[in-house]
Amino acid sequence: MAEKLIKTILDNGLKVMLKEIHSAPIITHWVWYRVGSRNEIPGLTGISHWVEHMQFKGTPKYPAGVLDKEISRDGGYWNAFTYIDWTAFYTTMPADKIWLPIDLEADRMQNSLYLPEEVDSERTVIISEREGSENEPMFRLEEAIAKAAFMHHPYGVEVIGEKEDLLKISRDDLFRYYRSYYAPNNAVLAMAGDFNAEKMLDHLKKVYQDIPAREIPDSKIKPEGFIQGEKRVEISGPGDVTYLNIVWRAPQGSSRDFFPLVILDSILTGPRSLNMFGGGSIPNKTSRLYRSLVESQIAVAFSGDYVASIDPYLFTISVIMNPDHSVTEALDVIDSEIQRIKDGDIQESELQRAAKQARALFAYGCDNITNQGYWLGYSEMFDSYSWFENFVSSLEKVSKEDVINIANQYLGKNQRVIGVYTPSSSETSHMEGEMTDEFA
């Protein structure tokens, strides 16, 4: 089915990307801002995410509560994500109901209220969100590892922010941040679905064109190179499961090294979709680490992870240990599998397989209109939409030598952080927790 794509930049700097898809009577509308925890400074960590929350708290035209009601009553859904490099707001609606979300998204680009009472109420909500994450051993381990993996770059702090900052950030801090980064010239508007692209562009111009551009702060962020040496992070906590995470510096999304990393990861830990919004998965049972870690029963599960980021970020291998084996055994296996790749033990068929898996993951993602809006904007955050369009062919061009070089260059033993979460007690509270009737 032919899908028409329009890419243009309005006079105020807003980049607009429109993709016609007529498979269902649905339209998705995304606004992506080039601001995330990468833009934060010490003392204000977590502010990008908090601003995202405040964007749901109303404008004079659309007071808090009215917004969700208006979207929900038409069956639509909306939400937002804050990530290290960006903040995205999306709405997916029945096609004939899209006009209101377009209007309110433009409205909150410049008119959000940030009422002090809403700031106070949201402070406890966000701290509650952080506390929910703190309940998870993996969050605690990842937070400790990120700190060790970056010396000065803001990527070293979790998007949710430090609790002490969340207790201190003021209404004025939030409003200033909002005014600094929420501007048309710092955003990408992406739409996909059942519309006529030319007519939609005319409408968008009427709604968005008059929003003034702003001067966007230069965050002066200096990318970090490889991790220096091998660092160890050990934390302990409740439970009786041991977790092992190993991280190395990974190339940024726009780097030519990124595609060999995708293939390398696919061979080592199995294929994955780069779409954080879902879009299908493929099992990893024939990946090398499954055979050497799980079939050998050293671990019960593992995964690999990387993202397409603006600056070099992290490649992670996470392992859930079998209690009868040590993390040293798992580390030895992982090191040995990485060494095999460095030594050139890669078959051409593995490269071809990884490319077919990527093609399948793309096909799965494309049966969903909301996902199409995701890809239009996401790839613009660290590169351009052509990165997405050429993704499969870029992977097909990766050679065995490219993968070997990447393994040698990035996955060194002396340029990584090894993190271990150890249970503080062998006692488990599973079903043996104290029950009382007077509580709650």
Add this chain to the structure above:
Amino acid sequence: MNSHNSLPGPDDILREELPNGIVVLARANFASPSVAISGYMPCGSILDPAEKTGLCGFLSACLMRGTASHDFFQIYNQIESSGASLNFNASTHSVLFSGRSLSEDLAMILELIAEVLKSPTFPETHIEQIRSQILASLSIRSQSTQDMAEVIFDRELFGAHPYGRDDAGTPDSIRSINQEDMLRFHSDYFGPKGMVICVVGGVEPAEAVQQVRNAFASWTKETVQFPSFDNLPMVQNPNKLKKVHLEIAEKSQMDLIIGGIGPERKSPFFQAAQVGNCILGQFGMMGRIGKIVRDDHGLAYYAGSNLNSSLLSGSWEVSAGVNPKNRKKASELIIAELKRFVDSPVSLEELEDVKSYYIGRLPLDMENNAGVVYYLLNMERYSLGLNYYRDYENLIRSVTAEDVLSTARKYLDPERLLIVSAGTKNG
């Protein structure tokens, strides 16, 4: 494109029952060259022997570990080399499977599903691997305040009824399960009769049905004898407010669940309960509960309500994740909302909002193949009829505020609620 016409109906769903009793549903969507395949067999963890809870889930995880014709590696190599996926798991009433593939690989996936269901071998070495994984997942779950609150809630609410049992099993039951248990369960309960397969995506429906026929027509079996569920213990709300707490050490957040019995899916009260539940704790930012607990008092990141309606019974639950020091206040606010919910009818505005939401939402939920498959399977499982989604608007519009009030009063009694908390009291 008109949204009503985009919904599946008799003119674009091909439904066929094969001679061996398998029902096939197929619908085309050529938006991408891929297909979603999903289905179920009517034998779930409700059939687990009392001392072997978790058996059905365990064996479902072992199904793809080897068959009479292929070993584990051969099976997964076939799937992963083609960029496909295929999973089996168990629910209370079913063994479920779901997969995706490029359209060109549909026949391969169907053949594999048939082979795995007909002739699994449950190799001992793989049983041990998966046993370790399940034991680890139970350990991880035991640290999740949200999951454990749910386990305790079901146990306390349903008691001796099968819905009170933890389908995942216990560490002891998982350790006791062996290959013989799996082979017996498979021999007793697996068969084509009552099985449903749904294929949606870039394949003509007639072709999809033919491919299912090619893969499954040879599977025949005498009718499976399922135990009767006619004399199960009656489920009812506690006689008075019942409070249960599970202490889990060193947790920053506590999870609360407050609620009681809900209607089963085929109950005449289901539709009104669904509409009422949306007003109570789902619409917009989690309905009335979200507004009072999160928006007005800032006590939780998530707070809302859920209606879990299954074949034999159901539950109606309000849940929230709160700081332990806010537990009491959050509980009081939730109970006050429940009192309001059963004391006076919902407003016409609320009712219209929610009706409009359900009607508008349906095409969005079905925007991809997996969404359509989910709805088609529901339609078959609960005998809703091929026209159900085309008629859905009328069904929803017929619910009145009085229906919601009488249904709420039937199921939610603020004096007889079950209140479960899991976390650290002084966290």
